[in-house]
Amino acid sequence: MTAPTAIDTIRVAFQADLGAVVTAQDLQSVRDRYLGRKQGAVAALMKSMAGAAPADRPALGKAANVLKREIDAALTQRGDTLDDTARPVGSVDVTLPGRALPFGRRHPLTLIREQVESIFETMGFEILQGPQVEDDYHNFEALNMPPDHPARDMQDTFYLEQPMPGGGEGATPPATLLRTHTSGMQIRYMESHEPPVRIISPGLVYRRDTPDLTHSPMFMQVEGLLVGEGITMADLKGTLVSFLQAFFDAGTRVMFRPSFFPYTEPSAEVFISCVFCEGTGCAVCKQTGWLEILGCGMVHPAVFEAVGYDPERYTGWAFGLGIDRVALLKYRVEDIRLFYDNDLRLLEQFPH
Amino acid sequence: MSWLRELVEVPVGPAGAGAGGPTDIADLADALTMRGFEVGAVEPWPTADGDPPDAVLDLEITTNRPDCLSVFGIAREVGAIYAAELRPPEVEPTVASAADTPISITITDPALCPRYVGALADVTVGPSPRWLAARLEAADVRPINNIVDVTNYVMLELGHPMHAFDYATLAGPEIRVRRAVAGERIRTLDGIERTLQPDMLTIADAERPQAVAGVMGGADSEVGDTTRTVLLEAAYFNPISVRRTNKRLALSTDASFRFERGADVSAPIAAIARARHLLAVIGAGRPRGAVVDCFPGPPDPIVVRLRHQRIGHLLGQTVDPAFVAPTLTRLGFAPRLETEGESPTWQVTVPSFRVDVHREEDLIEEVARHHGYERLPTTFPALTRPAQAAGGWRARDQTVRRLLTGCGFSEAITYGFVEREAALAMHVEASDLVALSNPLSEKGAVLRPSLLPGLVDSLIHNRRRERQDIRLFELGSRFRQGAGETPSLAVALTGAAIAQHWTGPERTADLFDLTGALTRLAEGFGAQVAFEAGTMRALVPGRTARIQLTCGAHTTAVGWVGQLDPTLASRRGLPGSRDVYVAELDLRPLTLDAFGRLRAAPVPRHPSVVRDLSLEIDDALPAAQVRGTIWAAAGPTLVSVREVDRYQGSGVPAGSVSLSVRLTFRAADRTLTDAEVQTATDEVVSALEQAYRAKLR
Numbered sequence A: 001m002t003a004p005t006a007i008d009t010i011r012v013a014f015q016a017d018l019g020a021v022v023t024a025q026d027l028q029s030v031r032d033r034y035l036g037r038k039q040g041a042v043a044a045l046m047k048s049m050a051g052a053a054p055a056d057r058p059a060l061g062k063a064a065n066v067l068k069r070e071i072d073a074a075l076t077q078r079g080d081t082l083d084d085t086a087r088p089v090g091s092v093d094v095t096l097p098g099r100a101l102p103f104g105r106r107h108p109l110t111l112i113r114e115q116v117e118s119i120f121e122t123m124g125f126e127i128l129q130g131p132q133v134e135d136d137y138h139n140f141e142a143l144n145m146p147p148d149h150p151a152r153d154m155q156d157t158f159y160l161e162q163p164m165p166g167g168g169e170g171a172t173p174p175a176t177l178l179r180t181h182t183s184g185m186q187i188r189y190m191e192s193h194e195p196p197v198r199i200i201s202p203g204l205v206y207r208r209d210t211p212d213l214t215h216s217p218m219f220m221q222v223e224g225l226l227v228g229e230g231i232t233m234a235d236l237k238g239t240l241v242s243f244l245q246a247f248f249d250a251g252t253r254v255m256f257r258p259s260f261f262p263y264t265e266p267s268a269e270v271f272i273s274c275v276f277c278e279g280t281g282c283a284v285c286k287q288t289g290w291l292e293i294l295g296c297g298m299v300h301p302a303v304f305e306a307v308g309y310d311p312e313r314y315t316g317w318a319f320g321l322g323i324d325r326v327a328l329l330k331y332r333v334e335d336i337r338l339f340y341d342n343d344l345r346l347l348e349q350f351p352h
Numbered sequence B: 001m002s003w004l005r006e007l008v009e010v011p012v013g014p015a016g017a018g019a020g021g022p023t024d025i026a027d028l029a030d031a032l033t034m035r036g037f038e039v040g041a042v043e044p045w046p047t048a049d050g051d052p053p054d055a056v057l058d059l060e061i062t063t064n065r066p067d068c069l070s071v072f073g074i075a076r077e078v079g080a081i082y083a084a085e086l087r088p089p090e091v092e093p094t095v096a097s098a099a100d101t102p103i104s105i106t107i108t109d110p111a112l113c114p115r116y117v118g119a120l121a122d123v124t125v126g127p128s129p130r131w132l133a134a135r136l137e138a139a140d141v142r143p144i145n146n147i148v149d150v151t152n153y154v155m156l157e158l159g160h161p162m163h164a165f166d167y168a169t170l171a172g173p174e175i176r177v178r179r180a181v182a183g184e185r186i187r188t189l190d191g192i193e194r195t196l197q198p199d200m201l202t203i204a205d206a207e208r209p210q211a212v213a214g215v216m217g218g219a220d221s222e223v224g225d226t227t228r229t230v231l232l233e234a235a236y237f238n239p240i241s242v243r244r245t246n247k248r249l250a251l252s253t254d255a256s257f258r259f260e261r262g263a264d265v266s267a268p269i270a271a272i273a274r275a276r277h278l279l280a281v282i283g284a285g286r287p288r289g290a291v292v293d294c295f296p297g298p299p300d301p302i303v304v305r306l307r308h309q310r311i312g313h314l315l316g317q318t319v320d321p322a323f324v325a326p327t328l329t330r331l332g333f334a335p336r337l338e339t340e341g342e343s344p345t346w347q348v349t350v351p352s353f354r355v356d357v358h359r360e361e362d363l364i365e366e367v368a369r370h371h372g373y374e375r376l377p378t379t380f381p382a383l384t385r386p387a388q389a390a391g392g393w394r395a396r397d398q399t400v401r402r403l404l405t406g407c408g409f410s411e412a413i414t415y416g417f418v419e420r421e422a423a424l425a426m427h428v429e430a431s432d433l434v435a436l437s438n439p440l441s442e443k444g445a446v447l448r449p450s451l452l453p454g455l456v457d458s459l460i461h462n463r464r465r466e467r468q469d470i471r472l473f474e475l476g477s478r479f480r481q482g483a484g485e486t487p488s489l490a491v492a493l494t495g496a497a498i499a500q501h502w503t504g505p506e507r508t509a510d511l512f513d514l515t516g517a518l519t520r521l522a523e524g525f526g527a528q529v530a531f532e533a534g535t536m537r538a539l540v541p542g543r544t545a546r547i548q549l550t551c552g553a554h555t556t557a558v559g560w561v562g563q564l565d566p567t568l569a570s571r572r573g574l575p576g577s578r579d580v581y582v583a584e585l586d587l588r589p590l591t592l593d594a595f596g597r598l599r600a601a602p603v604p605r606h607p608s609v610v611r612d613l614s615l616e617i618d619d620a621l622p623a624a625q626v627r628g629t630i631w632a633a634a635g636p637t638l639v640s641v642r643e644v645d646r647y648q649g650s651g652v653p654a655g656s657v658s659l660s661v662r663l664t665f666r667a668a669d670r671t672l673t674d675a676e677v678q679t680a681t682d683e684v685v686s687a688l689e690q691a692y693r694a695k696l697r
Ligand SMILES: [Zn+2]
Pocket: A274, A275, A276, A277, A278, A279, A280, A281, A282, A283, A284, A285, A286, A287, A289, A290
């Protein structure tokens, strides 16, 4: 091994060590390793020259001194930059937590309701709110459910002990029950407006169901109604498919199946491809790949007759969607009752 | 399945994939489901060796289709789906002469019972053969004895409920279908003694009721081991009457379930004939005498006009006319072509079992069901007039939510009904409460007269789950007998206003955090809010204020804010002793109208001048009053008054408070001089001295 090679080896090793320096302590230990009087690499190099040929000694000594100055300069320069990163006067530990600002959330059912509203708003629907206490006429009779109609069993009703003032606009009979659906608003609107009609009506409704994972005696519903000349069931399909794909995702498949509601004819139940298994079958969809999402149909002519519309001239459709059910599916909440506990540990998971 | 196959020629089964038929049971189940008969489950059913595999279809039948509460009804649908032939079940040939009528039937109220058919059979009571019992079991009907089983079998097969009386127990051959006499009693088959009312229909012998019509038979005429002769009944009872009776008696049976949905007025004869045939087939009995049919006024069949053009008009797709008539025919309708052509019309006679079909739309649904909803196109209805904006309530509610969530309050939704006691504890008179006549429990006995009981319960729910700092609000209806249903806002707050942080300790929330939030709320509507000391049930006296809202030109007392009575809070389950502050206000006066009329004022171009006054003043004097005096005295250049310090203690006499007020002066058109500001300040000081003997410190 010749001395120049030894010098180069030290130089390369030094550059690597210098590059690894982070703290002032690191820097000192590198200085000690290379320039230390007794143990330093440069001092060892000087010592080793004693064994070199006399003719070579001056050149070698010169080269060793150049190396020493070089290392010293590099260490000094690195030291200057280390000083630059030291904490300035008045500095703080930025990793400490900031002050918590109060931050409230909207209720998940409100979030879903507003999403549904905004999709229908873009399709030109007006958003209406109706009273929760209703009279029998608006909740049942005008919707083709006369007294003693068996379909009333499907909607077990809470009745008031005494009638109370009705909540609707204009002359309205005293309220005698808690509405079982928001459909009463359809009637109220049609009673006071001529077609075309394009409305949705969200709100809380009540059914005398014993609470369990999927039932709550109070829940939120949104009802839609579209009436005009030449409105068809194909329009109903088109509108609901657009809505469901906008709400869930563009790949959602939608299935319409015959059903029965007293206020629509023909009636349909609408299913979407299961959001949990994407249609392959799971426990939630009972291995069918489909989830029931809403009920709908063409407005029954008896309903038009009740509000004074000519059923020969006008056709229309209506649908009803359970906001709670959609929220359970969309947010994968397991128990509908959680929506009414208002537990902040649940509420605070939702966006502002 | 085997029962169904008996009644309709559909080749179902692994080997039975015929032309146009289903490939297997699952395929058939799908086809029924897609036509409105949801098949909930297909359960394999054990069969004897060598027999084709069998299964039980569990179908969901909507309330409008009582005709399909039977195997034959479903067979008819299957026949329409696969264009397969129906095979009506075998019945007793009608041989007995009309003269041979051992019983007499009178109907005293044909409105409640338009038709009553009775016939006798001599029987040997015993167990049913295995095949018959197995079919009942498959349908979840418990086999009892061969006679009762046959009546149930006929009900399941044809959909028509039947009843069998032990003829020997009846007081003679006379059957009277009549209303009950008030107070008349009957012990029904379930062993319960029941008292009847005159609006209930009974089947009586010459002496007393032997059955509650359409609901349940009497125990005294029950068919038992000693029965030698039975009276078989097949009748049509008025659906509303049956429904009322079973509601009144709280007694729902397979029979009443079918009658209240609407039985087939034409079916009784077939049902009796089928039952007598089955009795003979299984060796349980043989007919005695003729079938007696009491049918005072047979109704005319319903005929509905169906226009092909209207089908397309409603569905949005043209359905082949060649599909329409045959489908209706297979479903039991009798369509008669009225006008031919590309878009024909039919006069369709509705069979008596289709109690749900009254008008053209009902027929169109039949066509649509069998055409297939999945084949209808998806189109989008054109807008024919501009969309209407939602009412002011929507922007109002959205603004309230935005403002309050911004203040750290999370939105709650609580039930519309509450405990009576909780309702009375907060804000309302008993006479103003709206009670439910059929609450689920006492916890929901009355409609909420205020949102506070529910919201406080939600706060407590969180407080009991390790949560210290809680801010909640709710927007919703409240219900009062006097005011009706009105929109309301409630807010509740407890815990820290400023959380503990490494820079400093927690500050516990107090009343002023809540009045501050309400002030922010008002500002968000371009409104002002003021608080006046007052007292209110459920709120701590001295820490309660009436909320005055000034929105536009109107000032309204909209509600209350204060500290919740700690005794009440702990009675509702609140742990610990931290204060809870609540507010509730009527939302109706809160509108965004102020912003609708908004005109921006010029931004001030001249500097303002600030003066701090330190006053010693009566500590009972409301700050609002002092502020009012300052505004009145200072003149037009005063632009703001703010209380910046309040101190009581050493150096301040008892009954007084040292109050520091910061006054800001500015003029729109000039820079104010020191002299001008001094004059205004002096006016303020002297007004305060005169009005309240305040002293400048
Ligand atoms: Zn699934």
